[in-house]
Amino acid sequence: MKFLFAGILFLSFLNSSWSQESGLKYNRPFVIFEGCDDNDDKVKCYDIKLHELIGKNLNNKVFKDSLFLLAKKDSITVPTSILYDENGVIVKSFSSITNPVKGPSDKLKGLLDSIPQVKPVLDEYNNGVAYTTTNLFAYFLDRTKDSIIPILGFKPTEVPFSIIEKVPVYKGCNEDLSNKELVKCMNGKVAELISKHFSTKLAKKLGLPPGIKRIYVEFKIDKKGKVTDIRARGPHPDLEEEAIRVIEKMPKLKSPGYFRNKKVIVPYAIPIVFRVTD
Incomplete structure (x- = not known):
């Protein structure tokens, strides 16, 4: 059986965002x-x-x-x-x-x-x-x-990526970048982390049937920029444990996510995708 690592798809759910550029003046700002x-x-x-x-x-x-x-x-x-x-x-x-x-x-x-x-x-x-x-x-x-x-007056502590105003900044990414560029940078950093640490030997030992396999990993970035609440769902419990082990290696982020100028918890979802062949 051969094991081919096909790469990582990163689900950030980030919508297009139109925002006012800093330094510009507005007669009606909202x-x-x-x-x-x-x-x-x-x-x-x-x-x-x-x-x-x-x-x-x-x-x-x-x-x-x-x-x-x-x-x-x-x-x-x-x-x-x-x-x-x-x-x-x-x-x-x-x-x-x-x-x-x-x-x-x-x-x-x-x-x-x-x-x-x-x-x-x-x-x-x-x-x-x-x-x-x-x-x-x-x-x-x-x-x-x-x-x-x-529920009027509700102040969220956890905000999805679809509406986050300032995304978390991964170590090594320039925090002056736009949200879209920061997500792209983080995608690359997480992909590098998984490619470097995910054990392909483990998948070979499990005897999985041929085909495309996915391990869905979810975690949160807390208000301090730390990764918490890591969960995984995949074709075998050992692969789930391996995915969690790798995500636990993520360093503390340079800064957390912000919504309405306040630090918030931001959930992430990552499918790790690979192919098993005969």
Whole structure:
């Protein structure tokens, strides 16, 4: 039997992000949601209005029945990433509201249609500027009253990569890079780590049948930049233990992830992929 290491696929779930460049001036630095014109804190008003609007739509039977059936807890968190164009209109192909009970690849289709046009960000010449808002909204599943209720004032401690504002920085990566470049750099560093330390001899000893094999590894980067809560699922318990052993070798990161200028825990998922042949 031959063992061929085919490489590593890294699942970061990072959406495209449009952000304001530092040093530029804006006459309107944030979008204005319907009904927030006269509010002193327009960012907070936007968050509350969108939070309540999504909650209202989640109470529609088509969404509510599924959430009540599949949610394992009495509360859920819903990641949102909304890109508004220069006129304040949602760009649906670059926007998402993630299904909290089915994972990052599953979107709550139809909810974007309920979000109204906003007043866009304006540069110093009053030209509209495309802008992305990201949120992690929490909701209480009140099964006794058959209702989904927004949990206002929720401050997340764990934020998925789909909406993270500043990704964790791996040792050896330049923290001045963009999120996309930082993820690419980290992908390469993790791939090097696994290629160097993963034992191919172990896989040969297990007598696995021919074909493509995957070991799915999940872990979290805590607020100190340390890797924690490593879990693995693969075709053999020994391979799962080996994957965990290798990920435990990851050094403490230069900096953790940030959301709303605060340190947060960031989950990662890595499939280690290899091929076994006769």
